[in-house]
Amino acid sequence: MKPHRHSLYRTFANAAAGVVHAFKTERNMKIHAAAALMVFIAAALLQLDLIRWLFLLLAVGLVFTAELINTAIEAVVDLVSPQVHPYARIAKDTAAGAVLVAAIVAVGIGIGVFYEPIRGWIGSLL
């Protein structure tokens, strides 16, 4: 039976609890957060323009979103198939693959965003 409709506040609070849970339990989330923090500090120091900031936000959002979905899939798999099963392996490996793809895309975006500004900064030092 479906529980009664939650208030909008409750819905956001549940979603935020999900994000907090992933940060607390998933080591990868902490690694992504540390990487994102370093990227944003570098972007601020290099005074990147708005478009570059938006690309960075998209890249970071993509990785966090993939990791949250991966965490959700892991939980569902552990719930329905605590024992080893080939389909459980496929579900977990594919979900982890989504994070890998997102991270590779994010690195590509990062290289594209930072290439010119870092070249300019190095040029200004020489």
Ligand SMILES: Nc1ncnc2c1ncn2[C@@H]1O[C@H](COP(=O)(O)OP(=O)(O)OP(=O)(O)O)[C@@H](O)[C@H]1O
């Ligand atoms: N029930 C299962 N049946 C078959 N293989 C499984 C099962 N549970 C996990 N595995 C295999 O072990 C791997 C690691 O699973 P685990 O649940 O430990 O993920 P994790 O190490 O927490 O992943 P992440 O680092 O993304 O948090 C999976 O990718 C999958 O290949």
